[in-house]
Each structure stands twice: as C-alpha cells, then as structure tokens.
Amino acid sequence: xxxxxxxxxxxxxxxxxxxQRLIEKKDKVSILTTxxxxxxxxxxxYWNLKDQYIDxxxxxxxxxxxxxxxxxxxxxxxxxxxxxxxxxxxxxxxxLLFERSKGYGIKGIIAASAVGYYGMDxxxxxxxxxTSHGNDFLSDVVVDWERAIDSFGEIMEQVVKLRxxxxxxxxxxxxxxxxxxxxxxxxxxLGNGQQWLSWIHSEDLAKMILFALDSNLSGTYNxxxxxxxxxxxxxxxxxxxLNRSLWLPNAPAFILKMVFGELAQxxxxxxxxxxxxIKKKGFSFDYPQxxxxxxxLLE
Numbered sequence: 001x002x003x004x005x006x007x008x009x010x011x012x013x014x015x016x017x018x019x020q021r022l023i024e025k026k027d028k029v030s031i032l033t034t035x036x037x038x039x040x041x042x043x044x045x046y047w048n049l050k051d052q053y054i055d056x057x058x059x060x061x062x063x064x065x066x067x068x069x070x071x072x073x074x075x076x077x078x079x080x081x082x083x084x085x086x087x088x089x090x091x092x093x094x095x096l097l098f099e100r101s102k103g104y105g106i107k108g109i110i111a112a113s114a115v116g117y118y119g120m121d122x123x124x125x126x127x128x129x130x131t132s133h134g135n136d137f138l139s140d141v142v143v144d145w146e147r148a149i150d151s152f153g154e155i156m157e158q159v160v161k162l163r164x165x166x167x168x169x170x171x172x173x174x175x176x177x178x179x180x181x182x183x184x185x186x187x188x189x190l191g192n193g194q195q196w197l198s199w200i201h202s203e204d205l206a207k208m209i210l211f212a213l214d215s216n217l218s219g220t221y222n223x224x225x226x227x228x229x230x231x232x233x234x235x236x237x238x239x240x241x242l243n244r245s246l247w248l249p250n251a252p253a254f255i256l257k258m259v260f261g262e263l264a265q266x267x268x269x270x271x272x273x274x275x276x277x278i279k280k281k282g283f284s285f286d287y288p289q290x291x292x293x294x295x296x297l298l299e
Contacts, residue, residue, distance in 0.1 A: 003063040
C-alpha cells in the first residue's frame with residue numbers, strides 16, 4: 001500500500017531524485033524546508049533550527065521519515081563558524097526532528113550518515129560497518145550525528161543509517177566540480193593521487209533508500225558502489241569519458257592546504273569502503289563500475 005513519506009533535504013540533489021521515484025510508486029510525499037518562502041509557495045512544511053520550530057502538521061499521518069538534510073561539507077573553507085553550521089545542520093537538527101516527531105506513531109526513519117565516520121583518511125585499508133570511527137572533525141560530527149539518529153529507536157520500529165560516500169550526479173555535488181577543469185583542459189589529480197574515493201551514482205543512492213524502506217531494513221549500511229577508485233584513476237576516467245587529455249602535473253598538496261586549510265584533507269584523504277553488507281541483504285547496484293556510471297552521467 002502507498003505510504004506517506006516526510007523528507008528533509010527533499011529539494012536537494014538526492015532528495016529531488018528520490019521524491020520523483022516515490023511519486024512514481026504512488027507514495028505521498030511531504031517536504032520539510034528551511035525556506036519560509038518555499039514552504040508558502042509549494043505547500044512544503046517549514047522548520048527552523050534556530051527557533052527550534054517545526055510545523056507540527058508535517059508529521060500528521062506520516063508513515064516514514066527520510067532524513068537527508070545537512071549543510072555541504074566542501075562548500076566553504078572551514079572557519080569556526082562554518083564548522084558549527086556543518087555540525088548543527090546534522091546533529092542539532094536531527095535532535096530537533098526527534099523531539100518534534102514524538103507521539104505521531106511514525107514507523108521508521110531512513111537517515112543519511114557519511115563515510116566520514118571512518119575519518120578523513122583511513123589509508124589503503126578496507127573499512128566496513130564494523131570498523132571503528134576516526135579521530136578528526138568530520139568523524140566527530142558523524143559519531144554525534146549517528147547517536148542522534150539512534151535516538152529514534154525509542155519511538156520507531158525501523159531506524160536505518162546510510163553512510164554515504166561521494167555522490168556522483170550530473171547537476172550537483174563533486175562531479176561537476178571535478179569535470180569542469182578537465183573539460184577546460186586544466187584538470188589534474190590532487191596531491192599524490194593515491195587517496196581512495198568511495199563513490200555512488202545518485203540513482204543507486206535513491207534506489208538504496210527505497211530498498212531500505214521497502215525491505216524493512218534496520219541498522220547501519222555503507223552507501224557506496226562496490227568498486228572504490230583512487231583519485232588519480234578517477235580523474236583519468238573522467239578525462240577519458242570527456243575525450244580530454246591530462247597534461248598538467250598533480251595539484252600539490254601544500255597548495256591545496258594553503259588555499260583550503262583544514263578542508264583540503266577531505267580531498268587529500270579518503271576511505272576504501274566496502275558495501276558487502278547491503279548487497280548481502282539483496283540490494284543490487286545499477287552502476288557498480290565507474291566507467292558505466294560516468295558514461296551515463298557525462299553523456
């Protein structure tokens with residue numbers, strides 16, 4: 001039977017794809033937005049972390065919450081203020097969502113988490129859901145974020161955390177930023193190029209969220225394609241798909257650190273993440289290999 005789904009981050013890159021998929025399967029979708037104007041114009045429901053406010057009507061008759069909201073990690077240099085925004089947009093807003101969703105009989109929540117749980121650079125070792133967390137800013141954020149998500153187990157039957165890798169999409173996220181300089185003939189790998197990039201096609205991520213919903217999963221799952229790739233090989237694959245040459249030397253790590261500060265470690269580090277657990281539950285990737293994903297994304 002159709003369900004009523006409440007989505008946070010529903011107007012973002014992944015949320016937009018997911019909303020369309022849900023509508024196609026006849027589910028009813030409501031959106032929580034931080035824009036009062038958008039709420040008024042589109043019929044979405046307004047929430048405001050600063051005021052600790054969520055329109056209570058958002059929760060009426062809801063069966064499941066899909067929680068995707070969070071400020072972009074790599075959008076701006078990490079000042080003290082930006083770090084607070086990154087933290088609060090994940091941890092504080094999840095705590096607010098928990099408090100305000102009590103008493104409505106909602107069955108479950110599918111929530112975004114991140115492979116940053118394992119730290120900004122886990123080296124060449126494979127990591128899975130049993131691997132311990134890292135010891136840096138992003139890891140600390142994700143640990144607290146997941147604790148806030150776990151709270152929903154007190155009021156809901158189903159709680160799923162998806163540790164999402166680098167999402168590849170033609171209109172947002174990392175891929176346009178990586179492909180643009182390559183299109184212009186000035187692309188190059190970053191640092192030594194050997195850092196691991198655990199990625200997922202945005203369609204596979206939307207499909208995985210629906211799979212978690214429809215299969216009544218619970219627990220923590222890595223949301224990454226089964227074949228991570230190094231930064232150098234990723235850059236070469238994008239250049240090949242775009243029929244461009246890479247002639248510049250690698251972008252030096254010290255330059256990236258000078259320009260971006262602590263944020264540079266996000267691209268100079270990486271994690272080699274396994275997705276065996278979700279596959280054992282029966283999930284199949286439409287885009288397990290990067291070449292096929294890029295062929296579709298960069299056409």
